[in-house]
Amino acid sequence: MLPDPFSTPxxxxxxxxxxxxxxxxxxRSVTEAELHAGYGALREAALHHGCxxxxxDSRRRTNRSLNGPEWVTTAFLPEVQxxxxxxxxxxxLVLPDYLQSLPAAHQGPAPGSLVQFARFVDEGAANAWLAART
Structure with a gap:
């Protein structure tokens, strides 16, 4: 499958x-500016495709700050929604040690929210979770 024109380096x-x-x-691991640019590209692709x-898949991002997940889940995703x-x-998709290190407050959204997210270490389980929401 070819990358979307919204891909970044x-x-x-x-x-x-x-x-x-x-x-x-x-x-790869990214700087904060690259993180924001990448998520901005996802936003534009989502709006373009209505998706x-x-x-x-974040498994290659091994150096993460704990404020990145908070920004994505509390500010970015609601804005995209x-x-x-x-x-x-x-x-x-995350590495197992990263999933275990997250504070409970970062584990998931409130039930009934228009933004639902979950973290997985297995891509098959992640795809099954998405498929159940279509």
Missing amino acids: CLQVVFRPDLGQLTGRWL GHWLI RALGAPLNVCF
Whole structure:
């Protein structure tokens, strides 16, 4: 599958019309500016394709700050959901040690929120979670 024109040097973006899914794969660890640029590219791709189902593979981003996940889940994703005007379902693929290190407050959204996200270490489980929300 060819990368979307929204891809950046740090993030490969692919839209899967057969699945109705936008996939973003981080290619390496990034700076804060690159993080914001990559998520901005995902936002533009989502608006272009009208897609509210995302799989974000963060397993290659090994140097993370704990404020990155908070910004993504509390500020960025709600803004994208409002811009889309539809529910937003996002699954993050992460390394097992990273998942275990997250404080409980970062584990998931409030039930019934228009933004739903979950973190997985297995891509099959992540895709199953997304498929259950279509």
